[in-house]
Amino acid sequence: MTSRIALLTPVLMVGCVIIAISFGIRSSFGIFQIPISQDFSWLRSEYSMAIAIQNLAWGFGQPVFGAIADKFGDRRAIFGGALVYAAGLILSSSAVTPAAHQFYSVLIGFGVAGTGFGVILAVVGRSSTDANRSMSLAIATAAGSVGQIFGPPLAEYLLAVFSWQMVFVYFAVVMVSAMMMLPLMRGSKAAQKATADRSMRQILSQAIRDPSYIMIFIGFFSCGYQLAFITAHFPAFVTEMCGPILSTGLLYSMGITTTSALGAVAISLIGLTNLAGTLLAGWLGNRYSKKYLLAGIYTARTIILVAFILTPITPETVVLFSAMMGSLWLATVPLTSGLIAHIYGIRFMGTLYGLVFFSHQVGAFFGVWLGGRMYDLYGDYTAVWWIGIGVGALSALVHLPIQETRPQAAPV
Numbered sequence: 001m002t003s004r005i006a007l008l009t010p011v012l013m014v015g016c017v018i019i020a021i022s023f024g025i026r027s028s029f030g031i032f033q034i035p036i037s038q039d040f041s042w043l044r045s046e047y048s049m050a051i052a053i054q055n056l057a058w059g060f061g062q063p064v065f066g067a068i069a070d071k072f073g074d075r076r077a078i079f080g081g082a083l084v085y086a087a088g089l090i091l092s093s094s095a096v097t098p099a100a101h102q103f104y105s106v107l108i109g110f111g112v113a114g115t116g117f118g119v120i121l122a123v124v125g126r127s128s129t130d131a132n133r134s135m136s137l138a139i140a141t142a143a144g145s146v147g148q149i150f151g152p153p154l155a156e157y158l159l160a161v162f163s164w165q166m167v168f169v170y171f172a173v174v175m176v177s178a179m180m181m182l183p184l185m186r187g188s189k190a191a192q193k194a195t196a197d198r199s200m201r202q203i204l205s206q207a208i209r210d211p212s213y214i215m216i217f218i219g220f221f222s223c224g225y226q227l228a229f230i231t232a233h234f235p236a237f238v239t240e241m242c243g244p245i246l247s248t249g250l251l252y253s254m255g256i257t258t259t260s261a262l263g264a265v266a267i268s269l270i271g272l273t274n275l276a277g278t279l280l281a282g283w284l285g286n287r288y289s290k291k292y293l294l295a296g297i298y299t300a301r302t303i304i305l306v307a308f309i310l311t312p313i314t315p316e317t318v319v320l321f322s323a324m325m326g327s328l329w330l331a332t333v334p335l336t337s338g339l340i341a342h343i344y345g346i347r348f349m350g351t352l353y354g355l356v357f358f359s360h361q362v363g364a365f366f367g368v369w370l371g372g373r374m375y376d377l378y379g380d381y382t383a384v385w386w387i388g389i390g391v392g393a394l395s396a397l398v399h400l401p402i403q404e405t406r407p408q409a410a411p412v
Helices: 002-007 010-026 029-040 043-071 074-093 098-115 117-127 133-157 164-184 193-208 212-239 259-285 289-308 315-327 332-343 349-378 382-398
Strands: none
Touching: 002 133, 010 074, 010 098, 010 117, 010 133, 010 164, 029 043, 029 133, 043 074, 043 098, 043 117, 043 212, 043 332, 043 349, 074 098, 074 117, 074 164, 098 117, 117 133, 117 332, 117 349, 133 164, 133 212, 133 332, 193 212, 193 349, 212 259, 212 289, 212 332, 212 349, 212 382, 259 289, 259 315, 259 332, 289 315, 289 332, 289 382, 332 349, 349 382
């Protein structure tokens, strides 16, 4: 009972609420693609580019907000991220050109950075005991999945009642209102300014010279690539490539009668199975080597991708692939953040994880962009799948030589 109480701290619970709201809003942007494109008679690629830019801005913003949190305090960084997030949403509600949406998506991306994994996982990690840290990080990561499950259906419901502009405004209000819970995050304290500058420079200098940190950085690229590509393009892939849904089958009896509906359900199934997979990864991370767990996850992803591409695409294989891939979806996040905390300590976890997460978001940008580009060139996604398989295999290999010991000069 004592360990359970220590695990469920106010910092963890508030962090889960904030990250669920942040990711719930972020995951709903695909729902706005059709109403916005129809309102202005835009090509799909014009609004899709805004989402791709948002992913890249999230990557750039992550180390920035991580450094702000490490130097000035977690709550200030989160509050600033919420304000930037809300500003991006409100400005986007009045945007009437693709360029305006793409520009304001930079603000939204930075807002996600300030209220998402990098900062929240850092404050949760700092407030957790060594024994509970891996599981606490897994619970916070799983909260993002909860947001991804409920965010898109909520957006769909609101769009049936209000204009997309008003829904953006309502989302902004919700994001800012969530900041009323920040005082409960009492575990976050500002770093000592007298020593933070020198110590941060020292640990950053040491990390970028450490082959283990570089390998973690490289390995996280494929995670972003695979997840963003599947999220953005898998529904269209299923719609066009999947075999028909038989009227006598289980899916048809459940109301899933078209391949387009199956594509949407596949993304939801990924989110649901991800909850279990992420929590299991956190539990395992407390007991086994994180680098070998990560290598195993990337290897399993690679095998699943190869099997899926080489097998005829049927409704059954789509469901099986979604469930298996979903169980590994964000399992890398608590293990990667926990590995960084284990090697370098928790003091500058926000900055160090933020830099690694930048690699993740660069991969996400290329996953979304290459998916559309290769489809326009070749009429299918085959090349993009095989690129994802290649970078996944590379990620599995680069985690093996990582040294899971803390460098002597690293501050605790």
